[in-house]
Amino acid sequence: MILLDNLTHEEVKSIGGKIGEAFYDEGEGAFTRLDRADAIKVLEIMTECYYRMGVLYASSEHMEGYIAYWRKCEAKEWGVKMARASLHMTWRFLREIPIGSLKKLLPVLGNPYEKIYKKEKDYMVISMVAVCREFQGRGFLRVLLEEPFLEAKDLNIPCVLDTDTELKMKKYISCGMRKAAETPIKGGGTMYTMESD
Numbered sequence: 001m002i003l004l005d006n007l008t009h010e011e012v013k014s015i016g017g018k019i020g021e022a023f024y025d026e027g028e029g030a031f032t033r034l035d036r037a038d039a040i041k042v043l044e045i046m047t048e049c050y051y052r053m054g055v056l057y058a059s060s061e062h063m064e065g066y067i068a069y070w071r072k073c074e075a076k077e078w079g080v081k082m083a084r085a086s087l088h089m090t091w092r093f094l095r096e097i098p099i100g101s102l103k104k105l106l107p108v109l110g111n112p113y114e115k116i117y118k119k120e121k122d123y124m125v126i127s128m129v130a131v132c133r134e135f136q137g138r139g140f141l142r143v144l145l146e147e148p149f150l151e152a153k154d155l156n157i158p159c160v161l162d163t164d165t166e167l168k169m170k171k172y173i174s175c176g177m178r179k180a181a182e183t184p185i186k187g188g189g190t191m192y193t194m195e196s197d
Contacts (some may be wrong), residue, residue: 016044022130029165030108038101049089065131067144073122107186126153126161138142159196
């Protein structure tokens with residue numbers, strides 16, 4: 001796994017586009033509530049945010065897939081950097097995404113894991129994970145999850161993520177996670193909070 005840095009704006013945008021295509025083409029979940037172009041744009045913006053935060057990784061130099069993850073205690077340490085990246089993301093959402101699309105996404109933009117693990121002093125959180133379409137079905141999801149799982153295990157802290165599709169929940173279970181909670185999504189659907197075993 002490699003931390004992505006020193007990329008051009010166009011390279012980050014291209015990675016975001018690949019992630020957007022992977023999410024949208026699954027055919028279920030919050031991003032399919034939007035039209036394809038808006039869904040991809042939202043994920044391009046989110047990818048830029050994670051890149052600016054310094055938490056975006058690729059599976060290898062071949063970039064089969066991408067993951068954004070960090071520790072709760074790290075977020076406290078670099079709060080200003082995180083806040084700036086989040087503000088920039090919000091500004092871009094408001095400027096570039098139609099209000100109707102934003103309204104469709106609002107119900108899933110919260111993080112149920114934050115409430116569930118509120119009492120934990122530390123945990124590893126995976127905010128985004130995607131395998132590029134041409135590499136799906138080859139075990140790269142497991143490759144992407146391996147490092148955060150190992151880091152969490154070494155630190156004796158949980159590794160958590162939220163997903164809004166049953167398909168992804170099942171994939172995460174096959175990679176060694178368990179369902180920790182279910183939270184209904186306003187307007188329909190369920191958010192599944194997953195934890196590594």
